[in-house]
Amino acid sequence: MPTRLSIAVDLDYGLPEPADVLLQIAAAALPDQWIESEALDVWSDLPLAAVPGEEGIGQRCWSHAVGRFTARYAATLVVDRLVHPLHRLPPTPVRHLPGPVVGYLMPSRYCPSDKLEGFVRAEFAGLSGGALAAALTEWTARSLRYRPSGSTGTTTALDTFASREGVCRDYAHLLVALARAAEIPARCVAAYAPDVTPPDFHAVAELWLDGGWHLVDATGMASPAEIARICVGRDATDIAFMTVFGTAQLIAQRVRVDRLD
Known part of the structure; x- marks a missing residue:
C-alpha cells in the first residue's frame, strides 16, 4: 500500500573559511518513489550546481560559502514498493x-x-x-x-x-x-x-x-x-548528506519525516 511522507530538513553550519560544500539531501525520483512537491533552499555565495548521484540516483548539489551555511529542504513524496521476503x-x-x-x-x-x-x-x-x-x-x-x-x-x-x-x-x-x-x-x-x-x-x-x-x-x-x-x-x-571541502562547525540540524496518510 502506498505511503505518503512529509520531509523537512534544516541545516545550519558555520564555515570559518571559504569552502565548497557538496549536498545530498533531496529525495531521489525513482519508479518506486515519486515526488509530489519539493523545495531546496540554500544560502550560498554562488549559485547551486547540480550533478547526478551514484548510479544516476538522486543528485548532488555543489555550493560555496563562508561564515554561515544554511540549507532547507521540504518535500512530499509517495513510496509504493513491493517488498519481497x-x-x-x-x-x-x-x-x-x-x-x-x-x-x-x-x-x-x-x-x-x-x-x-x-x-x-x-x-x-x-x-x-x-x-x-x-x-x-x-x-x-x-x-x-x-x-x-x-x-x-x-x-x-x-x-x-x-x-x-x-x-x-x-x-x-x-x-x-x-x-x-x-x-x-x-x-x-x-x-x-x-x-x-x-x-x-x-x-x-x-x-x-x-x-x-x-x-x-x-x-x-x-x-x-x-x-x-x-x-x-x-x-x-x-x-554523506554533506561533504565540506574545508572545516565546518555544527550550529543546528533538524530532520523530520512524517506519514501523511
Whole structure:
C-alpha cells in the first residue's frame, strides 16, 4: 500500500573559511518513489550546481560559502514498493551479475569485506541467496547494540564487528561488508524514513538478489516499504548528506519525516 511522507530538513553550519560544500539531501525520483512537491533552499555565495548521484540516483548539489551555511529542504513524496521476503529469493551466481552490479562485490573504504570472508564461511555454511541474506541481516540486528556514542566518522565495518555497537551507518556498513564477503552484491543507501529514533538522516543497505536491489534495515527502525532513498553508493563516502571541502562547525540540524496518510 502506498505511503505518503512529509520531509523537512534544516541545516545550519558555520564555515570559518571559504569552502565548497557538496549536498545530498533531496529525495531521489525513482519508479518506486515519486515526488509530489519539493523545495531546496540554500544560502550560498554562488549559485547551486547540480550533478547526478551514484548510479544516476538522486543528485548532488555543489555550493560555496563562508561564515554561515544554511540549507532547507521540504518535500512530499509517495513510496509504493513491493517488498519481497529475503529468505525466499534464489541465489545469483556472481558470473551472471550485470556489469554495474559487480563493483558492489568489492571491498571499500568503510566496508573491508575481504577481512570478513572467513567468518562468513564458518558462521553461515550451507546457506546461499536470500536465505543467507536474511541470516546475515538477523545476525547483524541481534549482535549490535544501537549506541549514538559508539562510533565516529572513521569507524569501519571491521571496527563495528569488534565493538558490536554503533548507529545506523555502522549497521549498514557491517551488513554490506558481510553480504559482499558472502558474494552478495551490496550497497549503502542514504534515506528518509518515519519512526527513526532519534529523527535524522538514515542509512540502510540494499542487497542484490534475484535480479534486483532489495532494501534492508538491520536496525529494525524502518520498514523497507516506507523508506525513501536519497542516494546510493559503496559506503558512507558516497552517501554523506554533506561533504565540506574545508572545516565546518555544527550550529543546528533538524530532520523530520512524517506519514501523511
